[in-house]
Amino acid sequence: MTMVSEQVLPEAVRAAQEQLDAHVREIIAWHFSPETGCPFWLEWAAKAGWDPREEIHSYADLTRFPHFQDEWLRDLPNEVWVPKAYAGRPYYIFETGGTTGMPKQRIGWEDHKRDYEEFSDTLDDRYFPRGGNWLMLGPTGPRRLRLAIEHLAHYRGGVCYHVDLDPRWVKRLIAEKDFDTARRYKEHVVEQGVTILKHRKISCLFTTPLLLEALDEKISVPDAGITGVFCGGTQMNPQTVRFLVEEVLQNRAQFVPTYGNTLMGLACSRPLTPEDNYSITYHAPQPRAVLRVVDPDDTARTVEYGAWGRVELTTLTKEFFMPRFLERDEAIRRGPHERFPWDGVGEVRPFGALEHKTIEGVY
Amino acid sequence: MSLPDIPILRRGQVYESLEKVELKSVRTGESVAQVHHANAGLIRRDLRRPSREVLRAVPMARMIALCKEAGQLFMEGTLPLGPGQTQSPQEYVEQLSATSGLPHTLVRRNMQKIYQVFTEMDRILAGLTRGMDLSVLDRGYGEQAGVPVSYYAVTSTLGVVLPSNSPGVNSLWMPAVALKIPVVLKPGREEPWTPFRIIQAFLAAGCPPEAFYFYPTDHEGSATVMEVCGRSLIFGDQATVERYAGNPGVQVHGPGWSKVLIGADMVDRWEEFVDVIVASIADNGGRSCINASAVLVPRHADALADALAKRLAQIEPLPATDERAALAGFASVKMAEFIDNAITEGLQTPGAEDVTARYRRGPRRVTMEGSTYLLPTLIRCQSMAHPLANREFLFPYASVVEIPQEQMVEQMGYSLVVTAITQDEKFIEQLLASPQIERLNLGPLPTSRVEWNQPHEGNMFEFLYRRRSIQRAA
Numbered sequence: 058m059t060m061v062s063e064q065v066l067p068e069a070v071r072a073a074q075e076q077l078d079a080h081v082r083e084i085i086a087w088h089f090s091p092e093t094g095c096p097f098w099l100e101w102a103a104k105a106g107w108d109p110r111e112e113i114h115s116y117a118d119l120t121r122f123p124h125f126q127d128e129w130l131r132d133l134p135n136e137v138w139v140p141k142a143y144a145g146r147p148y149y150i151f152e153t154g155g156t157t158g159m160p161k162q163r164i165g166w167e168d169h170k171r172d173y174e175e176f177s178d179t180l181d182d183r184y185f186p187r188g189g190n191w192l193m194l195g196p197t198g199p200r201r202l203r204l205a206i207e208h209l210a211h212y213r214g215g216v217c218y219h220v221d222l223d224p225r226w227v228k229r230l231i232a233e234k235d236f237d238t239a240r241r242y243k244e245h246v247v248e249q250g251v252t253i254l255k256h257r258k259i260s261c262l263f264t265t266p267l268l269l270e271a272l273d274e275k276i277s278v279p280d281a282g283i284t285g286v287f288c289g290g291t292q293m294n295p296q297t298v299r300f301l302v303e304e305v306l307q308n309r310a311q312f313v314p315t316y317g318n319t320l321m322g323l324a325c326s327r328p329l330t331p332e333d334n335y336s337i338t339y340h341a342p343q344p345r346a347v348l349r350v351v352d353p354d355d356t357a358r359t360v361e362y363g364a365w366g367r368v369e370l371t372t373l374t375k376e377f378f379m380p381r382f383l384e385r386d387e388a389i390r391r392g393p394h395e396r397f398p399w400d401g402v403g404e405v406r407p408f409g410a411l412e413h414k415t416i417e418g419v420y
Numbered sequence: 421m422s423l424p425d426i427p428i429l430r431r432g433q434v435y436e437s438l439e440k441v442e443l444k445s446v447r448t449g450e451s452v453a454q455v456h457h458a459n460a461g462l463i464r465r466d467l468r469r470p471s472r473e474v475l476r477a478v479p480m481a482r483m484i485a486l487c488k489e490a491g492q493l494f495m496e497g498t499l500p501l502g503p504g505q506t507q508s509p510q511e512y513v514e515q516l517s518a519t520s521g522l523p524h525t526l527v528r529r530n531m532q533k534i535y536q537v538f539t540e541m542d543r544i545l546a547g548l549t550r551g552m553d554l555s556v557l558d559r560g561y562g563e564q565a566g567v568p569v570s571y572y573a574v575t576s577t578l579g580v581v582l583p584s585n586s587p588g589v590n591s592l593w594m595p596a597v598a599l600k601i602p603v604v605l606k607p608g609r610e611e612p613w614t615p616f617r618i619i620q621a622f623l624a625a626g627c628p629p630e631a632f633y634f635y636p637t638d639h640e641g642s643a644t645v646m647e648v649c650g651r652s653l654i655f656g657d658q659a660t661v662e663r664y665a666g667n668p669g670v671q672v673h674g675p676g677w678s679k680v681l682i683g684a685d686m687v688d689r690w691e692e693f694v695d696v697i698v699a700s701i702a703d704n705g706g707r708s709c710i711n712a713s714a715v716l717v718p719r720h721a722d723a724l725a726d727a728l729a730k731r732l733a734q735i736e737p738l739p740a741t742d743e744r745a746a747l748a749g750f751a752s753v754k755m756a757e758f759i760d761n762a763i764t765e766g767l768q769t770p771g772a773e774d775v776t777a778r779y780r781r782g783p784r785r786v787t788m789e790g791s792t793y794l795l796p797t798l799i800r801c802q803s804m805a806h807p808l809a810n811r812e813f814l815f816p817y818a819s820v821v822e823i824p825q826e827q828m829v830e831q832m833g834y835s836l837v838v839t840a841i842t843q844d845e846k847f848i849e850q851l852l853a854s855p856q857i858e859r860l861n862l863g864p865l866p867t868s869r870v871e872w873n874q875p876h877e878g879n880m881f882e883f884l885y886r887r888r889s890i891q892r893a894a
Contacts, residue, residue: 270461270464273461273465274464274465274468294438294439294459295438295439296437296438296439296457296459297459297461300459300461300462300465301461304462305461305465334438335438
């Protein structure tokens with residue numbers, strides 16, 4: 058099951074690999090050319106003493122780069138990331154995660170729209186009907202997700218309702234062990250979602266696993282007219298997924314889990330099946346982003362299929378080049394899939410999940 | 421046979437989870453079972469649908485008869501385990517021994533205790549309700565001592581977050597089923613066996629399955645059980661006790677700090693009481709909150725400590741199947757190290773001596789056949805203020821402290837069980853008046869001897885039911 062599944066043609070896998078390598082060359086040429094590149098990477102190459110345009114020919118060659126440090130997105134001014142080709146065009150600022158203090162920021166123009174348009178093509182119109190309206194019940198504020206879901210709704214011909222959720226406040230409450238206030242805040246958010254669902258015609262929902270469960274405490278989600286649920290934000294083990302599919306959604310609405318963040322965009326899951334025991338495998342939106350499962354002690358090495366390792370993300374768009382960023386997650390390396398003929402990451406969970414608990418909160 | 425599987429029970433129905441945790445033998449490290457874990461959302465969803473009505477319809481008389489039958493089945497029956505699997509009494513003993521470290525004899529002794537709770541449920545309920553006619557619970561009203569009484573349940577479920585230390589703790593929640601309140605059990609990590617077998621015995625005897633929710637789960641799941649059940653029991657340390665203090669919906673079972681006190685009138689005869697004190701310290705592997713952890717005497721402390729140490733040092737680890745085995749191996753080696761270090765560290769403070777060290781060959785912490793044990797330890801402390809004087813650990817451990825009798829009650833602090841060996845009426849009066857003692861044994865009775873017709877650690881009936889006034893027009 059963890060190997061290359063039988064339906065995947067070797068030609069498809071090879072074609073995807075070739076497309077990725079060509080895309081890598083194009084993106085390297087873009088970011089390291091003075092006419093188009095951004096100050097950060099141009100200065101980096103000047104100091105590094107080698108020209109990536111000459112030495113990087115494939116995705117595999119990217120291991121010549123060190124791991125991207127996300128602190129750079131916090132400590133350096135946003136301007137250093139503006140590619141020359143985009144100079145003068147105002148940009149969006151998207152912030153990562155839920156920690157307080159000076160946030161890490163990624164700038165962007167069209168990437169989020171492109172990512173979600175591509176994602177839209179993977180959605181099943183029977184469950185996420187064209188023209189259907191959406192409810193976005195999840196982290197809003199300065200997050201990419203907030204605009205992205207609205208764009209997704211518009212792209213598919215519907216509109217999007219929002220309920221505010223500030224994940225930083227939740228993390229803070231949990232860190233301070235103020236579980237009661239955290240619970241009240243969750244109630245406050247969920248009640249607003251219920252009100253919208255009761256008064257507006259909505260068929261598609263974006264939310265997090267915990268908020269979906271909480272919603273189920275107030276109403277039957279499928280009875281409220283929801284036929285498709287796009288879920289993300291926190292890890293989901295197979296049992297949680299199965300519970301959401303079989304009980305909360307009563308097998309009447311489609312459940313589409315995704316793995317994503319501000320730095321990557323979003324990775325789709327293969328279609329979920331009981332035969333796979335609801336184990337989720339995500340595939341990055343290649344070639345715009347690539348996920349690799351690496352040996353935590355020797356990060357240049359990709360682990361074997363079926364083995365656990367740390368998730369490494371490389372983002373390759375004209376707006377943003379981020380090589381080899383080590384996510385704070387671990388996963389099982391899974392083989393290519395018919396729909397996504399490249400490696401996937403399975404059963405993602407916080408890195409070192411077996412050793413310590415991380416704060417995940419409600420989002 | 422395939423590896424034993426311990427499923428989730430939802431309203432008594434088997435549910436197989438995709439999240440399974442392996443249980444390993446503390447001796448060989450081999451997997452001995454797979455335990456199915458419930459996600460918190462599932463628990464919350466189940467408990468939104470009440471199930472008490474089904475149980476309420478069972479008459480109390482039938483309930484008592486059913487408990488007796490369940491007791492036989494628990495002791496002698498081959499009962500269901502995972503799908504297509506069964507468990508004989510002998511298999512239960514072996515499985516529990518493997519994951520908990522308890523020797524077979526101690527498991528059997530605990531089985532006997534549980535059997536007694538099943539078969540003497542009428543006596544236990546009589547104790548809890550002070551002899552009330554139990555049919556009052558069927559009708560909701562009736563008479564007691566010529567006065568009208570009416571009781572109603574204050575909760576639709578009792579949540580129980582169980583520990584792993586001793587199977588005997590299950591005796592605390594069993595009366596709730598007889599009192600027709602469904603139970604929501606979160607078993608201890610190493611001890612899913614006993615609550616599961618008790619449930620299976622109840623079911624086999626004909627108890628409605630809706631009475632049982634069995635959820636092996638993580639911290640979040642445990643917190644959910646506590647949150648959604650109107651009444652719950654939890655076992656924990658002093659921090660847990662403090663966290664729930666003042667919460668009327670939670671009954672906390674913390675450290676017992678049980679003690680043996682000898683009065684000035686009897687202490688010159690201390691040699692006669694050595695057996696009772698050793699039993700108080702070491703029964704059940706010293707793992708219960710009713711085991712004595714301190715012995716207070718007005719004089720002869722040194723001689724008594726030496727005699728107790730000599731006796732305790734004779735208790736040595738034996739193979740689990742040995743009939744004489746009286747010590748339990750630790751399921752967690754880290755826990756054993758932690759306790760051992762805590763004692764060694766405590767001994768750095770002047771005013772304490774490990775008297776058992778005189779008779780022990782080698783260190784306190786030993787391994788035998790792959791298991792880690794702590795050998796019984798007796799500490800002679802110069803005062804109750806010493807850090808080792810009032811500690812409770814998960815093995816036979818106690819301190820001996822010399823205190824003038826008149827200061828004993830004042831200095832001893834909270835004590836779940838006190839055995840007071842005295843005939844001094846004034847001293848007895850002082851003990852009876854103390855709000856610090858939950859169970860008082862007068863005379864040479866081990867602290868570990870439990871009488872079922874009197875509740876200790878809270879009254880389960882009063883925890884689950886409240887009385888209302890009732891009048892009917894003539």
